[in-house]
Amino acid sequence: MQIDPSNPPDLSAQIAAAIRDAIVSGTLPVDERLPSEAELAEKFAVSRPTVREALKRLAAQALIRTQRGATGGAFVNRQTYAEAHAQQITTATLLLSMNEVSFVTACEARYALERACAPLAAQRRTDDQIALMLAEISRQQDPALTDEAFCASDIAFHRALVDAAHNPVLSYQLAGAVEAMQPLMNMITYPARSRARIVALHRAIAEALEVHDATTCDAELAALASYTEELAETVFAARQVQTP
Amino acid sequence: MQIDPSNPPDLSAQIAAAIRDAIVSGTLPVDERLPSEAELAEKFAVSRPTVREALKRLAAQALIRTQRGATGGAFVNRQTYAEAHAQQITTATLLLSMNEVSFVTACEARYALERACAPLAAQRRTDDQIALMLAEISRQQDPALTDEAFCASDIAFHRALVDAAHNPVLSYQLAGAVEAMQPLMNMITYPARSRARIVALHRAIAEALEVHDATTCDAELAALASYTEELAETVFAARQVQTP
DNA sequence: GCCAAATCAAATGTCAGACGTTTAATTGTC
DNA sequence: GACAATTAAACGTCTGACATTTGATTTGGC
Numbered sequence: 001m002q003i004d005p006s007n008p009p010d011l012s013a014q015i016a017a018a019i020r021d022a023i024v025s026g027t028l029p030v031d032e033r034l035p036s037e038a039e040l041a042e043k044f045a046v047s048r049p050t051v052r053e054a055l056k057r058l059a060a061q062a063l064i065r066t067q068r069g070a071t072g073g074a075f076v077n078r079q080t081y082a083e084a085h086a087q088q089i090t091t092a093t094l095l096l097s098m099n100e101v102s103f104v105t106a107c108e109a110r111y112a113l114e115r116a117c118a119p120l121a122a123q124r125r126t127d128d129q130i131a132l133m134l135a136e137i138s139r140q141q142d143p144a145l146t147d148e149a150f151c152a153s154d155i156a157f158h159r160a161l162v163d164a165a166h167n168p169v170l171s172y173q174l175a176g177a178v179e180a181m182q183p184l185m186n187m188i189t190y191p192a193r194s195r196a197r198i199v200a201l202h203r204a205i206a207e208a209l210e211v212h213d214a215t216t217c218d219a220e221l222a223a224l225a226s227y228t229e230e231l232a233e234t235v236f237a238a239r240q241v242q243t244p
Numbered sequence: 245m246q247i248d249p250s251n252p253p254d255l256s257a258q259i260a261a262a263i264r265d266a267i268v269s270g271t272l273p274v275d276e277r278l279p280s281e282a283e284l285a286e287k288f289a290v291s292r293p294t295v296r297e298a299l300k301r302l303a304a305q306a307l308i309r310t311q312r313g314a315t316g317g318a319f320v321n322r323q324t325y326a327e328a329h330a331q332q333i334t335t336a337t338l339l340l341s342m343n344e345v346s347f348v349t350a351c352e353a354r355y356a357l358e359r360a361c362a363p364l365a366a367q368r369r370t371d372d373q374i375a376l377m378l379a380e381i382s383r384q385q386d387p388a389l390t391d392e393a394f395c396a397s398d399i400a401f402h403r404a405l406v407d408a409a410h411n412p413v414l415s416y417q418l419a420g421a422v423e424a425m426q427p428l429m430n431m432i433t434y435p436a437r438s439r440a441r442i443v444a445l446h447r448a449i450a451e452a453l454e455v456h457d458a459t460t461c462d463a464e465l466a467a468l469a470s471y472t473e474e475l476a477e478t479v480f481a482a483r484q485v486q487t488p
Numbered sequence: 489g490c491c492a493a494a495t496c497a498a499a500t501g502t503c504a505g506a507c508g509t510t511t512a513a514t515t516g517t518c
Numbered sequence: 519g520a521c522a523a524t525t526a527a528a529c530g531t532c533t534g535a536c537a538t539t540t541g542a543t544t545t546g547g548c
Contacts, residue, residue, distance in 0.1 A: 072539075091305075293504095311528085
């Protein structure tokens with residue numbers, strides 16, 4: 001764990017990288033306490049503010065956490081699904097919003113991923129998840145539901161579908177992707193008239209999962225995907241006429 | 245963009261969150277220059293080191309970049325696929341290594357995702373990608389290839405498969421997942437005797453893509469998945485006997 | 489001898505001021 | 519007008535200090 005002090009303009013980045021490598025390689029196990037800031041400063045032959053900047057970089061990636069007080073310090077953080085998930089959502093959201101990713105590209109990716117876990121979900125779904133999905137479908141049928149609430153319910157429905165696969169790695173990957181794409185999706189599903197069709201497809205998906213029918217589930221997901229793309233085309237066409 | 249100075253222990257985190265929100269919400273567009281560190285310090289009524297810690301947090305997430313010199317400063321970074329990809333790999337790698345994710349879980353997730361883009365890949369693959377896959381297969385047949393090199397080639401092969409779908413969002417998601425799982429996979433594919441079978445499956449996959457045969461491609465991927473799991477069982481069983 | 493309160497010490501969080509370095513714009517000269 | 523020297527703005531780093539938190543230690547009382 002050494003750095004090159006002769007190549008300065010970024011000592012804090014070098015130190016952060018050195019510590020990160022130690023964590024990733026397992027040299028520093030979970031919950032291990034790092035040396036104090038003063039000790040690290042001495043070890044790397046830099047000042048304490050520089051060490052602190054390095055630690056803040058690691059904290060931003062949830063690699064470490066800090067505690068104040070006598071037995072305080074920086075500790076190696078256990079990476080939780082929840083944290084990784086949250087991180088992935090911000091990253092993916094920015095990625096999509098800053099790179100003019102077309103709706104069809106995002107939509108295609110989303111449904112491809114979702115269909116990937118449909119077979120597993122059909123096989124392993126629990127009654128709880130079916131109940132959750134049906135409850136969301138009921139909410140979505142309420143005409144008084146605002147567009148925002150409808151979209152939130154849509155997320156919850158698909159989240160339940162993904163979780164039904166009972167694979168935490170898959171859930172983490174997919175839930176992040178689905179949520180990140182939601183801002184794009186929202187633009188499409190706002191026209192209220194499309195709700196009935198979407199709800200019908202949701203119902204078909206839930207029922208297919210209930211009877212462990214992977215084939216039907218996949219077909220209905222495909223139908224939902226193509227319907228969503230179709231809607232998108234309509235919306236974009238209307239928008240182009242509106243703002244020439 | 246204000247903070248609460250009365251609730252200190254983490255002014256830098258509050259400032260980082262405030263700036264991050266401004267970026268995510270689009271208030272600060274890409275390539276916009278943030279105020280100088282001194283100006284930010286004055287604006288938030290904190291010292292310059294505190295502002296710097298906040299900026300380092302954002303830099304760690306690739307949300308900003310900094311330049312020195314007269315027209316220097318912090319600029320809002322465009323989130324690139326490459327950066328998001330690199331970030332996802334470190335996060336996912338740590339997530340897997342720190343949470344005792346079972347091999348079957350990781351393997352299942354990986355192949356589920358990979359099979360998700362197989363239909364698209366079969367439809368859109370270019371000759372370049374087929375050539376790349378065949379080249380990797382040739383390398384994998386060399387008995388002199390080290391285990392590390394074989395695994396690297398394995399990654400390249402699957403990366404080409406994913407890229408053949410020609411969907412950058414899908415590539416970003418999947419390539420991250422595949423690479424993050426590689427350390428786990430490596431433990432399995434090390435026994436050299438399994439290489440021939442793996443190479444044969446790779447060849448079958450490449451040939452199916454070449455003739456745009458999505459069904460066969462999916463079947464061969466499924467076969468590769470089950471063979472990998474089978475190998476894993478063997479390895480783990482042997483290990484248990486070895487270290488009782 | 490035991491329990492509670494006061495004290496202490498270690499560590500992070502924050503601040504102020506300073507100096508060095510990089511970089512682009514400005515100025516001055518030929 | 520082109521090129522070189524100067525200047526100024528900004529980041530990168532250092533030093534030293536004080537505040538705050540928090541667990542451990544010591545002290546005091548009973």
